[in-house]
Amino acid sequence: MSRQPRTRQLPGFGLTLGSTLLYLSLLVLLPLAALAAKAASLGWRDFLAAAAEPRVLAAYRLTFGAALAAAGVNAVCGTLVAWALARYRFAGRALLDALIDLPFALPTAVSGIALTALYAPNGWLGQQLAPLGVRVAYTPLGVVVALIFIGLPFVVRTLQPAIEELPAEVEEAAAMLGATRWQTLRRVILPAVLPAVLTGFALSFARALGEYGSVVFISGNLPLRTEIASLLILTKLEQYDYAGATAIATTMLAASFVLLLLINGLQAWAVRRGGGEQR
Amino acid sequence: MRRDEPAWVRWALILFAWVFCGLFLVLPLAAVFGEALRDGWQAYLASVTEPDALAALRLTALTAAVVLPLNLAFGLAAAWCLGKFRFRGRALLTTLIDLPFAVSPITAGLIFVLLFGLHGWLGPWLAEREWRVIFALPGIWLASLFVTCPFVAREVIPLMQEQGCDEELAALTLGANGWQTFWRVTWPNVRWAVLYGAILSNARCMGEFGAVSVVSGHIRGLTNTLPLHVEILYNEYQFSAAFAVASLLSLLALLTLLLKKLLEWRLTRQRQGEPA
Numbered sequence: 001m002s003r004q005p006r007t008r009q010l011p012g013f014g015l016t017l018g019s020t021l022l023y024l025s026l027l028v029l030l031p032l033a034a035l036a037a038k039a040a041s042l043g044w045r046d047f048l049a050a051a052a053e054p055r056v057l058a059a060y061r062l063t064f065g066a067a068l069a070a071a072g073v074n075a076v077c078g079t080l081v082a083w084a085l086a087r088y089r090f091a092g093r094a095l096l097d098a099l100i101d102l103p104f105a106l107p108t109a110v111s112g113i114a115l116t117a118l119y120a121p122n123g124w125l126g127q128q129l130a131p132l133g134v135r136v137a138y139t140p141l142g143v144v145v146a147l148i149f150i151g152l153p154f155v156v157r158t159l160q161p162a163i164e165e166l167p168a169e170v171e172e173a174a175a176m177l178g179a180t181r182w183q184t185l186r187r188v189i190l191p192a193v194l195p196a197v198l199t200g201f202a203l204s205f206a207r208a209l210g211e212y213g214s215v216v217f218i219s220g221n222l223p224l225r226t227e228i229a230s231l232l233i234l235t236k237l238e239q240y241d242y243a244g245a246t247a248i249a250t251t252m253l254a255a256s257f258v259l260l261l262l263i264n265g266l267q268a269w270a271v272r273r274g275g276g277e278q279r
Numbered sequence: 280m281r282r283d284e285p286a287w288v289r290w291a292l293i294l295f296a297w298v299f300c301g302l303f304l305v306l307p308l309a310a311v312f313g314e315a316l317r318d319g320w321q322a323y324l325a326s327v328t329e330p331d332a333l334a335a336l337r338l339t340a341l342t343a344a345v346v347l348p349l350n351l352a353f354g355l356a357a358a359w360c361l362g363k364f365r366f367r368g369r370a371l372l373t374t375l376i377d378l379p380f381a382v383s384p385i386t387a388g389l390i391f392v393l394l395f396g397l398h399g400w401l402g403p404w405l406a407e408r409e410w411r412v413i414f415a416l417p418g419i420w421l422a423s424l425f426v427t428c429p430f431v432a433r434e435v436i437p438l439m440q441e442q443g444c445d446e447e448l449a450a451l452t453l454g455a456n457g458w459q460t461f462w463r464v465t466w467p468n469v470r471w472a473v474l475y476g477a478i479l480s481n482a483r484c485m486g487e488f489g490a491v492s493v494v495s496g497h498i499r500g501l502t503n504t505l506p507l508h509v510e511i512l513y514n515e516y517q518f519s520a521a522f523a524v525a526s527l528l529s530l531l532a533l534l535t536l537l538l539k540k541l542l543e544w545r546l547t548r549q550r551q552g553e554p555a
Contacts, residue, residue: 010447011457016360020372023353027424028378031390034400038393077299084296088289096296098540102304104479105532105539107486108384109506110525113513114307117314117522124310149303181284210383212489213506217513230385234493237389242398249386256381264374 039250042243050247055223056232060251062140063229067208070147075201078155079193085156086163100156103149108213115146116217138220143228146214151204158203162196162270195270199263206259209252311529314522326512326520327527334500335508335524338419339485342504346423346484347477354431354476358469359461361432362439363447373436377429387425388493391418414496419504422490427483431476438472439465471549475542482535486528 039047050056084090085097103111118125119136126137136142166189174184212230219226227235229252236245283289316323326332360366361373379387393399395412405412412418446468450460488506495502497511505528512521 010363010444010451010460012461013360013364016356017364017366020353020357020360023356024372024375024428027421027428029375031394031425032378032382034394035386035390077295080292081296081299084292087283088293090293092297094540096300098536099300099304101536101539102308102532105482105486105535106308107488107506107509107525107528107532109488109509110311110486110528110532111307113509113521113525114310114314117310117518118306124306149307152303206381210386212383212385212492230383230489233385233389237392237493240398242393242396245389246393249383249389252383253381253386256383260381 035246035250035253038242038246042247046243047247047250050241050244051251055227056229056244056248058224059227059229059232059248062143062226063209063252064255066140066143066147066228067205069144070151070208071201071205073144073148074151074155074204075197078152078200078204079159079197081152082156082159082163086160100153103151103153108150108211109217111149112146112214112217115142115149115214119145119218137218138222138226140219140226142218142220143215143226146218147208147211150211150214151208154203154207155197155200158200159193159196162193166192192273195266195273199266199270202259202263202266206256206263209255209259308529311522311525314519315526316519317522318519322519323523323526326517326523329520331499331503332508332520332524335503335505336527338416338503339505341416342419342423343481343484345420346427347481349424350427350431350480350484351473351477353428354435354473357432358435358439359465362436362442363444376432376436379425379428382425384426384487384489385493387490388422391421391425391494395421413494414498414502416502418494419491419502422494423484423487426487426490427480430480430483431473434472434476434479435469438469442468471542471545475539475546478535478538478542482532485531 042050081100085093085100116137117123119129119142120126121130121135121137123137126135129136134141136145170188170192171184174188175181179187210230212228212234215228216231219228219231221227221231229248233245233248233252236242236248284292357376361369361376392413394401395405395418396402397406397413399413412421446464447460450464451457455463485504486506487504488510491504492507492510495504495507497503497507499511503511505524509521509525509528512518512524
């Protein structure tokens with residue numbers, strides 16, 4: 001694709017590589033190693049006791065469940081939104097396209113209190129939902145709503161370029177061979193964008209696992225019911241229970257890294273798939 | 280010719296996109312401003328000019344002023360060695376730079392408490408010298424640096440890589456020194472991408488809540504950033520004051536989105552302007 005730079009003809013390699021490594025080690029790698037060291041110093045018995053007590057297990061269940069639900073909603077709805085943005089020209093498209101990144105730009109504490117104001121029983125939307133018997137704020141459903149908000153841009157921004165880059169000829173060929181639009185969608189388009197959908201799903205899921213600010217206001221934070229793992233880490237820390245906080249954080253971090261590997265694998269798969277069709 | 284969906288499917292999808300985004304994106308934004316102005320302009324102005332709010336605003340600005348230059352220096356150094364050179368371990372280093380994005384904000388705060396907190400590895404050593412990191416400004420800066428560290432680098436690395444070294448080598452051959460080559464040749468090519476990364480990193484830095492919340496200690500007027508001030512006001516049931524301060528952060532977010540859009544347009548034009 002691009003000209004590969006030949007090695008070591010420009011100055012400054014040693015200086016920039018050295019300072020990059022130093023900065024990254026001091027700021028990121030050493031502190032993360034401190035977490036790993038702390039976790040290792042606990043020993044298996046203490047680690048398991050801290051990472052698997054009932055209150056912690058309930059927090060994992062809520063965090064993973066709500067993250068999975070939100071990523072699922074985003075994978076479906078985000079795909080439809082990305083399709084509309086990538087394929088159609090309509091009034092306000094540019095505005096909508098810019099708004100998609102709002103969850104990235106809006107501080108999480110602000111989105112948290114805004115969603116709570118909307119969905120609280122006396123809020124704008126909460127009032128409409130209350131007669132239907134649906135409670136959102138201070139229930140697990142509220143956690144899901146906050147995680148949908150925070151994860152939406154990941155799906156849309158992953159899918160948009162994938163849809164835009166679909167080669168038109170393939171769809172034309174399918175149409176000329178007598179496929180209906182529905183058949184083309186199912187047999188040609190969906191398989192082509194599937195890696196992007198899965199990547200978006202995984203990114204949105206990974207972000208949701210660690211999310212804190214947008215969730216803590218709407219969830220109500222009832223132990224065993226609406227308490228997410230991130231909040232529990234903070235609670236343990238405030239009680240000077242460093243071991244407990246470390247055990248939960250290490251578990252969640254391990255889950256994030258597994259997801260990160262999965263996402264890298266998915267992206268490599270997407271590149272291999274699209275490889276034959278690239279310019 | 281591409282056969283498109285029937286018109287009704289098209290319109291249904293466009294309508295769905297608007298309703299879904301309206302419900303999940305526009306309404307929360309509207310709620311912030313609606314709630315902020317609930318008690319009128321006077322109350323709004325009073326809440327955002329009250330001393331604690333101003334102190335939080337100052338601290339947020341100070342934090343950004345500390346964090347941004349370091350982000351820029353790190354981003355440019357990382358982009359230079361990773362974008363212009365090939366070496367063993369290059370892919371690994373690129374992945375490591377993105378690592379903070381995979382770490383939950385709370386964990387990002389926790390690791391600094393484990394290092395510098397009173398019961399942390401370096402805690403006793405710091406306490407002897409009466410240096411405070413946790414529950415003080417250095418902790419807030421460290422946490423903010425951690426969560427924003429990938430932003431500039433990840434925008435500039437692919438661009439430097441794409442542009443290769445030919446122009447720089449030409450400049451060096453013609454007798455320019457390293458700095459002249461960087462400022463006269465490389466910088467004009469990457470400055471919009473650097474600005475793009477800087478804007479995103481600034482938005483994250485000023486809005487960071489989780490990581491800063493762990494290390495700050497919430498001392499009013501001293502270690503409260505704007506997002507933390509919003510939380511305190513909200514938890515004290517001062518809702519319209521909380522939303523008034525939140526509206527400042529929302530304006531920052533909207534400004535960020537606008538600048539981001541403009542820069543994306545600029546960067547696309549730069550890419551297309553180049554001979555392919």
